[in-house]
Amino acid sequence: MSTLAGTGHLEREKGDGSPMKSVGIVMGSASDASVMEGAIEALREFGVPLEVRVLSAHRTPDDALAFARDAAGRGIGVLIAGAGKAAHLAGVLAAVTSLPVIAVPIESGGFGGLDALLAMVQMPPGVPVATVAVDGARNAGLLAVRILALSDEGLADAYRQFRDSMAAKVRAADEGIRARYAEGAGS
16 A cells, blocks of 8 residues: 555555545544544445544535545545534535545534534434434445445455354354253253
């Protein structure tokens, strides 16, 4: 993998030699980084290139709009936007791009993230934003992987292996619990 100059964007090839689409991760404030790490880690586990930015829908709206408008041209295939409180960031990005946008409501303030969640899921008709759980950045990263896997067989195979691994862990836990609580066991 190589870093593209000045962007923090990693470039990786798909199995057919074409460049892999990347994911743009945007957070409204640097204080959101601890939550958004979940998406970053998930994407890195799958080798998905990413670009991470702090852009505010309210304090740097021109920068946020330019980022979203230019994202597809830079090879980004999915945007993930994390924000708390009024949480307009994902909707602002979705308003100016045709890329899928995944919102991560972040708990901040006194409402436990409910304010951010409601702001993100109440998008007007025609401006869809997928929304994960409050502080659910890891799932946002995994959803981005699933979206990109639609056009990347190598990524699709990696995701299938990931799902199979999760299933194997659950089956092992089930076997252990069944043995532990089987009739007459441990008496």
